[in-house]
Amino acid sequence: MKIISSKDNPQYKFWKRLTQSKGINDLGYFILSGEKLVQEAVHMYKQNHSIEISAEILTDDQHSHLSAPKCYRLPLSLFDSLDILGTHSPLLIIKTPELKRYQSTVTHTSQTSHAASHEEGLNNNLFQVIAPLGDPKNLGALIRSCAAFDVDQIVLTEESANPFLPNAIKAASLACLHLPMVQAGPLAELEGSFFALHQDGVPIDQIEWPNQITLLVGQEGQGLKKLSSKAQVTPVKIPIKSNTESLNAAVAASIALYEISKTRNHKL
DSSP: OEEOOOTTOHHHHHHHHTTSHHHHHHHOEEEEOSHHHHHHHHHHHHHHOOSOEEEEEEOTTOOOSSOTTSEEEOOHHHHHHHOTTOOOSOEEEEEOOOOEEOOOOOOOOSTTOOOOOOSTTOOTTOEEEEOOOOSHHHHHHHHHHHHHTTOSEEEEOTTSOOTTSHHHHHHHTTGGGTSOEEEOOOGGGOOEEEEEEEEEEEEGGGOOOOSSEEEEOOBTTTBTTTOOTTEEEEEEEOOOOTTOOOOOHHHHHHHHHHHHHHHHHHHO
16 A cells, blocks of 8 residues: 655646546546446456556545555545545546547438448448537436447547546446547538437438438537538437427437437347
8 A cells, every 4th residue: 555645746646637638638547436436447347357447546544445556545635636526435547448530431311311331341330429518427428328228439529528537437437438439520520421419300200210320419509510511411300398498418319319229229
């Protein structure tokens, strides 16, 4: 067990940087908090090492889930500065999964098409979601729904929140560790054909979904305003009562994922 008592300690400074998106991106690690999530992550680690835990951080009255040399003990003031969500339970420092670059693969052009890619090696049943959500809680909730409804991968854009921020991880419930994610550029540069949630679209229960699906979730507040003219969009709407202006982006996407999954499961 290693004890760190100074805020000037290089190891503590490293961890402190992980409380911000830039630090997570630059250093390639994130902080996992919350007793239940920590226990689940430790179980994953002990079972097959599918995740890499570099450290466990404790206060004086906490008990370790791991053995030395990965355990560190901090005074409460330093610990609390890392425990952003105020969980008051042990923290884990985990290596972020590699995010590959996004490559457009879906070529459907209308709601009735059944297009399949002719590019060698592509998955003809690829189901992916583009998620330019800037709110970490919304992004985390969407990631959790994507895992629940068998989405193959999530596409993050430059507008997306970091999926490894504490609020995103809490909302995702560790789905961010096993659901593949890829990184795209800004929303305005996306090309290809997409289904997109929009209040003026075709009712979702009238869509004939193709084998390959890319669902584009609009940005909070801005919707699809930033899309390039090269993006071919089939708008899809979720009918709601007239006295309700709109649905939360993550909620709307979750409803759409459920509807899509019913069709896909029927085909399979």
